[in-house]
Amino acid sequence: MDGNGRWAQSRGQPRAVGHQAGGDAVRRTVEAALDLGVGTLTLYAFSADNWKRPRAETHALMALFGTYLRKETSHCVESGVRLKVVGRRDRLDPSLVTAIENAERATAAGHALRLRLAIDYSARDSLLQAACESRGNLSDRAAFARAVEVAVHDDAGTPDVDLFIRTGGEQRLSDLFGWDCAYAEVIFTHTMWPDFGASELRQAIAEFYRRDRRFGALPELQGDRGSAVKRNQFPQNRAATFHQTTGGSAFDQTTREPSPDT
DSSP states (O other): OTTTHHHHHTOOOOOOHHHHHHHHHHHHHHHHHHHTTBSEEEEEEEEEGGGGGGGGHHHHHHHHHHHHHHHHHHHHHHHHHEEEEEEEETSOOOOHHHHHHHHHHHHOOSSEEEEEEEEEHHHHHHHHHHHHHHTOOOOOOHHHHHHHHHTTTOTTTTTOOOEEEOOOTTOSOOOOOOOTTTTEEEEEOOOOGOOOOHHHHHHHHHHHHHHHOOOOOOOOGGGHHTTTTTSOOOSSSSSEEEEESSSSEEEEEEEEEETTTT
């Protein structure tokens, strides 16, 4: 979701106009993800470091998040989208926290797409909190992964990131999903987030399937994990899990029945 402000400024408009246009891109991308059989879509909406921005801008963004949640919840329910907000909540306005909880509760039964919004999120902070909660017991990787999920109010068993796409031309991860992105494929695009949509998402996924993913092993020794991604074609028996961030997006896989379009 990176590039909203620059998109607006290049058109002689205030940055707030870019954030509003970014909201339209959210709906386009969610609908495209549903059409493409994506399993999880994560939008990196606001990092913990974004609090350093002018107060007027952060206030406008928080108001925009609340408006989006209240406006789009019914659409998510109709489309089978399960909404989850990950990140800290203690620094958010109570009215926004209430909107988050209401949206999560209303969409809890959705199975077509898991949509995660990362708000006040920091990978470093989540790892630090998980380590503190583990009280030195860091030998169990699965238990630590769950501690990371708990630290950011995430669901248990969220798949690792497979594809990270950063819009807006910048080339960095910006403190997103340090644990989850261990083997993520990374794509950087100069497309600003307000211009991102179905075509850009499809192109990114197509590029993902052109890559060989070895997870540190040799192809002939990978077994099921190595063969999960087929080169030069979309999968026929797996649904994509895609995570989008303020600076990029991420994609992972969950086994389920493919959509008709996949």
